[in-house]
Amino acid sequence: MSPLYARHKRTTLAIATAVAAGALVSAGLATTASAAQTPAAAKPLAAAPSALSAAAHTSLIERAQTDAPQTARQIGLGAKEKLVVKDVVKDVDGTVHTRYERTYAGLPVLGGDLVVHTAKSGRTEGVTKANKATIKVASLTPRLTPAKAEKQAVSAAKSLGSAKSTADGARKVIWAGSGTPVLAYETVVGGLQDDGTPNQLHVITDAATGKKLFEYQGIENATGTGKTLYSGSVSLTTTQSGSSYQLTDATRGGHSTYNLKHRTGGKGTLFTDADNIWGTGTASSSSTDQTAAADAAYGAQETWDFYKSTFGRSGIKNNGVGAYSRVHYGNQYVNAFWDDSCFCMTYGDGSGNNHPLTALDVAGHEMSHGVTSNTAGLNYSGESGGLNEATSDIFGTGVEFFANNASDKGDYLIGEKIDINGDGTPLRYMDKPSKDGGSADYWSSSVGNLDVHYSSGVANHFFYLLSEGSGAKTINGVSYNSPTYNGSAVTGIGRDKALQIWYKALTTYFTSTTNYKSARTGTLSAASALYGSSSAEYKAVAAAWSAVNVN
Template identity: 65%
Template sequence: MRRSPSKVVAASALIASAAMVAVALPATAATGSASAPAPGAAVEAAPRAGALQVQLSPAERAALLADAQADRAVTAKALGLGGKEALLPRSVTKDADGSVHTRYERTFAGLPVLGGDLVVHTAANGSARGVTKNAKATITVASTSAAKSAESAKSFALGRARAEGAKAPKAESVRKVVWAGSGKPTLAWETVVDGVQHDGTPSELHVITDATTGAKLFEYQGVHTGTGTSQYSGTVNIGTSLSGSTYQLNDPSRGGNRTYNLNGGSSGTGTLFTDADDVWGNGLPSNAQTAGVDAHYGAQLTWDYYKNVHSRNGIRNDGVAAYSRVHYGNAYVNAFWDDDCFCMTYGDGENNAKPLTSIDVGAHEMTHGVTSHTANLTYSGESGGLNEATSDIFAAAVEFWANNANDPGDYLVGEKIDIFGNGKPLRYMDQPSKDGRSKDAWYSGIGGIDVHYSSGPANHWFYLASEGSGAKVVNGVSYNSPTSDGLPVTAIGRDAAAKIWYRALTTYMTSSTNYAGARTATLQAAADLYGLYSTTYVNAANAWAGINVGPRVVLGVTVTNPGPRTTLVNAATSLQIQAFSTNPGPLTYTATGLPAGLTINASTGLISGTPTTLGTSNVTVTAKDSTNATGTTSFTWNVVSVITVFENTTDVAIPDAGAAAFSPINVTGLSGNAPSTLKVDVDIVHTWRGDLVIDLQAPDGTLYRLKNSDSLDSADNVNATYTVNASSEVANGTWKLKVQDVFSADTGYINSWKLTF
């Protein structure tokens, strides 16, 4: 199969093969918010109507995408993108309250940016609310000229395919791209290698190599495999059509859902199933139509589920159905989704006796298509595990929703197809480790295992959120779900869990979302649908804690510590205390230990007045909400007779990946030691500030670390105030700001810095 080099292909298999940053936009941008509702948002028992997506007609969708295309230059400018960057509108959804969420891909100097996807959020009135970015880094490369040739990239990629066990690999395409999926954006080659995996599954390996060094940056499998059959659902009604005197497995009421017979082949579309009397199959695998009925029925159920529950009109949300192919190969024990053919493909299992066409397998494969046309979670690392889990989650949701007595809903994956010949399912959602390979909870190395097993924690989250922890029986199946922290999780219900995951997938997740990002996305979705700190929100968060992702949510009042304060005696001053409660209603503020002359406003938390007495006070602020829950914070407040500032405004160049740069300040005229709250204000101009390590050097040579390097912090410049306990240092003498660039490729200078005693 030839793949177009102009698009990223997504496909998926159910069985393992051997082989939000949310940022504020300028008010001029037509975007919407990825930030949570304000603290104290109303708690609702049912989904909030404004956050529910509505079905768009093809004309409405086309109009919104046309508007996005026409305004893409303005949007790019509002997002602060560089002059060489361009946006390409990819898809759009709309909420009941009129909010619009538009997904974009990016280019740099005309080159595709892999990992540069983002979602722009627009309020109903067109005002800017926010953007969810996949890549935090500024997209730029020094040159678009590649030191390594396309042929060398092909050769390397072919070697990788052979190492993965691919048979007859062939490099179908290679294109120059900018890789922004992780770390610093890099000029790269993306090579797509076709072939056949060891088990007969088509292989479509994407290999990303550095165009300067030739080193591998990333790789992922483009064909995602799965399982399913309708030999298992009994007598069912399926959508067909009459063509002349012959019936076809062609359902015009569901976007043209068609099912084809490959008859043991492994390429092409196959032959559309036809029948003289519109009575299909006999429930036995020996009848070729039986597997066709199962696949057709599973696709029909999945279409109806997404449309009726999530207002999604087909995989691409455009009213056009994918198609199904059954009887792939000979005794092929797998199934897969392929975005290139926009189709699901099913093998017939061991001895061609158990086709992989059950309800959950069909829903699993179709959901890979939905993921491909929404967040497009990269099929590798943690995002790959989330991709697989998304298909398992909606496979379970569809199976429960179908309410078929022959295949009742459960939290088992592939239980009907009996892959292992012992009656056991492929995967367990209540305790994924029961399959011997999947993981129950997140850990730092989980991105390094097969995506079918790294999916375990997200599957476990869905079970915990749906049913809660502990032992229970659902539809006759016994479950016993533990938590990683040993604490119980209270269920929010399966429908709520599925709606939260769907909104997170379609509105807030991006291609490289990891487990931490999935928690953020789902909690944002829970806030949208049910209210921030609602019971549903809290229990969804606690389900994440139950798989070792993020903390438990404790209801109550939080007061932000403002840090040490230093102000002048007899000079008016003010400080706004920041606090919020997980409960609705106003807060009441009190304070003890304030310097003489200062008071706190009980309603607003504003401390103001004129301090009249020199000295240091230990201040404690308490905030109480309408339920009498309280939160406190303590800090010091130093009232002085004079505040002395010393500053150096001379520019000092910072060598690229070289020796440290020093900028001195000579402090004179002070007595005694420096304060415990010495303030250091730093203004550094430098691209990719994560390259920088910054220290304050005292006159005796002692170093006080202000900032560590961070290879993922791609923002420009450092404009920050640091507080240092320098009370052991003599105040007078030469203090120095030490700045070292520890990585190559980015440059800058110390613009200015100052010390406040």
């Protein structure tokens, strides 16, 4: 879970997701948000992902799993290692990228994920590994007891504000997230964090020495839509049930929006309405308020359409199944979050319970955490955690531009509508991240020590420079002036191409342990595959990384 804004008790940055909803929508009819304009389809690039049906995608996964033992031998894995298919991406030209998790002697290998790249002919073209070290552990008998590992994990959670006194269990794993692989315990501590956000702290402990090797939050937060608060009056796809309507979108994987009525647990109650007009366009502290629900439904709708139209991706898991959203979480909860365990988004109502965190870029941000979780699985700590957060900012920005909503025009500002700072300023700036007072403009050896919402600045700045270039300019009425570390002048290649490069890198070249140096390698590989190694796009990627001091 990752909060989207900075708090005093935890130096994290959270982002809201707002969704505007408001027009009448007949049940059973697939309606597209009236504010969204879908661009004319262009001829797909040879290395762009193919749009696969759910059945075709499932078939590829099943075939890859059947062939997994042979694949393991072909890429040189040991006798104790097995591959478990996580996802398969097929390019237009027939190239297949199969993402695997790994086991060793039956134990999960954390940080052992890899991607095998196979040509249409069936020839293996390369393997991208999270850890290149050989998986070989001398003993699978731990010296440390599970109880001690759990005690250490609870202590770590308490230091972050959790009141939970017991862990939710410890399991033996092989830790390969960094350095030499070792036998370890993964312990998960639940409960609540200091601000009421659900807690899902994963602590990795060396099973021989008791040393804490790694920790990360499994909950990824932010803050976060008929007649919406942020996006004006929009069209929503709903479902008719008898004489009433349900806020369920059957055309987008069955996404539904639920009311928690200020509780912090459970799924909540599905929103229903008699006239199919949702919300009033204004916020209310009432737990029955529909405006926040309209924003959330609209955000989910636009995010689904963005991924489908831009990348051919059908839902967060690319399997045609929609997530669900919960609004009115907790009491004056100033945040929103994605939780992969429930496959759902959750939004607080903010200060006074009448400032819901349901802006459009927040919705895109939150659901993109789910995409990251189900593709590269970037560890939510250190540089990989910064890349995880930046990925959500990048695609959240993509959703906002895609929606083309007159009430919330596309920009390179994050969370500008929700005003968490109370002074009208956004949470983050992509053109010059340091304007928020904490984010990094450029890479340095200490970037990985920052909170992930601040270390994300390096990748956000890279993406802005790759899209728009350096220097002063005005886009949709917003003024930007992006500097460079080396004083170079960077020429952008346009946001559409930059998005394609980042998505391909995320889904086919990034792994759980990708840092900024390997992100540079991954995006260059993506640019080469999409546009060629001698293309202007490839050169622009290299130039933009150099401009943020990643070489």
